[in-house]
Amino acid sequence: MTLILRGLVVHTPKNPFRESGALEPFSDGAIAIQDGKIAAIGNHVQVAERFPQAKTQDCRGGILLPGLIDTHVHYPQTRVIGAMGYTLLDWLEQRTLPLEARLSDNKFARELALEFVRLLLSNGTTTALVFGSHFQGATANLFGAAEDVGLRIIAGQVCSDRKLLPELHTTPEHSYHEQKMLIHRFHNKGKLRYAVTPRFSLSASEGLLEVCQTLMDEHSDVHFTTHINENTDEIRTVAELFPWARDYLETYDRFGLVTNRSVFAHNVHPSELELARLAEAQAAIAHCPSSNAFIGSGIFPMKRHLQHGIRFGLGSDVGGGTGFCLLKEGLTAYIAQRYAEDGFPLTPAHLLYLATRAGAEILGLENTVGDLSVGKAADIIYVRPEEKSTLEVHFRHLDSVEQLLGSLFTLHGEAKVEKVWLDGQEAILN
Numbered sequence: 001m002t003l004i005l006r007g008l009v010v011h012t013p014k015n016p017f018r019e020s021g022a023l024e025p026f027s028d029g030a031i032a033i034q035d036g037k038i039a040a041i042g043n044h045v046q047v048a049e050r051f052p053q054a055k056t057q058d059c060r061g062g063i064l065l066p067g068l069i070d071t072h073v074h075y076p077q078t079r080v081i082g083a084m085g086y087t088l089l090d091w092l093e094q095r096t097l098p099l100e101a102r103l104s105d106n107k108f109a110r111e112l113a114l115e116f117v118r119l120l121l122s123n124g125t126t127t128a129l130v131f132g133s134h135f136q137g138a139t140a141n142l143f144g145a146a147e148d149v150g151l152r153i154i155a156g157q158v159c160s161d162r163k164l165l166p167e168l169h170t171t172p173e174h175s176y177h178e179q180k181m182l183i184h185r186f187h188n189k190g191k192l193r194y195a196v197t198p199r200f201s202l203s204a205s206e207g208l209l210e211v212c213q214t215l216m217d218e219h220s221d222v223h224f225t226t227h228i229n230e231n232t233d234e235i236r237t238v239a240e241l242f243p244w245a246r247d248y249l250e251t252y253d254r255f256g257l258v259t260n261r262s263v264f265a266h267n268v269h270p271s272e273l274e275l276a277r278l279a280e281a282q283a284a285i286a287h288c289p290s291s292n293a294f295i296g297s298g299i300f301p302m303k304r305h306l307q308h309g310i311r312f313g314l315g316s317d318v319g320g321g322t323g324f325c326l327l328k329e330g331l332t333a334y335i336a337q338r339y340a341e342d343g344f345p346l347t348p349a350h351l352l353y354l355a356t357r358a359g360a361e362i363l364g365l366e367n368t369v370g371d372l373s374v375g376k377a378a379d380i381i382y383v384r385p386e387e388k389s390t391l392e393v394h395f396r397h398l399d400s401v402e403q404l405l406g407s408l409f410t411l412h413g414e415a416k417v418e419k420v421w422l423d424g425q426e427a428i429l430n
């Protein structure tokens with residue numbers, strides 16, 4: 001059975017930071033889906049001719065995009081969004097970690113997991129690298145909830161054994177055993193993958209980082225994620241805790257944690273040496289523009305990352321960020337780069353790439369998702385302007401698809417994710 005989605009279709013099968021013409025639009029376009037995969041993409045007339053028996057869904061009221069990819073989001077933090085007046089360390093201590101401690105209660109953790117996956121989906125996010133919980137049971141709940149709705153999730157049990165809230169501390173031995181069990185249970189189960197996830201080296205002893213290294217060595221395809229260079233107080237504290245380290249990155253690098261499987265969130269204040277080492281190791285960054293602005297961390301030095309050839313995708317960083325919507329993250333990245341002294345001039349093509357294919361690339365999923373090329377998983381979203389909205393006016397008076405895409409990012413608050421297909425199956429949004 002073939003399904004055709006007909007409408008305005010846009011994707012970025014190429015990298016607009018490197019190549020021109022990366023944006024591929026079809027104004028009366030169509031995507032044909034067979035067995036959960038994309039069988040064709042192009043102009044509607046041509047696609048319809050190839051599949052005369054197909055059932056067609058009319059999506060001409062909005063825009064069809066690849067499912068969005070969030071490369072940094074915290075499952076326990078949905079209810080923290082909007083905590084104003086803090087910077088990183090007091091925000092963690094006073095608002096975020098007390099809530100995270102409540103996830104020792106499995107019933108509460110399950111409630112949050114269901115809420116979290118529902119919000120990812122209703123915001124059009126179909127793939128995410130997720131910071132789990134400090135608790136094994138809560139992290140298992142996240143995997144279970146993601147599997148039930150068919151989301152593509154890479155996640156892990158967060159670990160800390162010093163500083164911050166003692167209720168969240170583990171020991172290296174205990175963490176090893178708990179993570180091992182989660183890897184066996186969930187890694188490579190359907191679309192689930194595991195990521196070794198120390199919260200940050202500020203709250204990790206050398207023994208705990210060694211355990212992370214052991215897990216990465218024992219499982220050659222698990223991912224690694226953590227935070228780095230987010231806030232200047234954090235960086236100072238890390239320097240005090242690791243007097244032998246040349247810089248923040250070395251606190252991970254000493255333990256073999258800087259690899260092409262690693263995604264570091266933020267990197268707002270890197271040194272040139274750190275950038276060179278990240279590039280050499282082919283490690284990647286989750287750029288979280290709304291969080292960086294909201295917590296007052298600073299502006300991401302995008303140009304310097306590009307100069308070093310470091311890959312990066314977008315992260316909502318819920319709950320330091322301002323919500324789950326990755327279109328909004330695209331707009332915030334755009335605005336921040338306009339403000340920055342040495343900002344990069346982003347275009348709508350860059351924003352779409354960052355919200356989709358760039359994420360797939362940094363998660364090693366570029367052959368599976370991230371754009372709408374033939375053979376990829378049919379993870380697709382249908383986004384519509386709200387009735388009588390400014391965005392609807394823009395849709396009615398379409399000049400070019402690229403301009404409309406700029407409007408979509410700018411007026412994201414008036415865009416509604418109407419439908420989501422995961423592997424070609426329409427998901428239930430509620």
Ligand SMILES: [Zn+2]
Nearest residue numbers: 074227265317
């Ligand atoms: Zn974070």
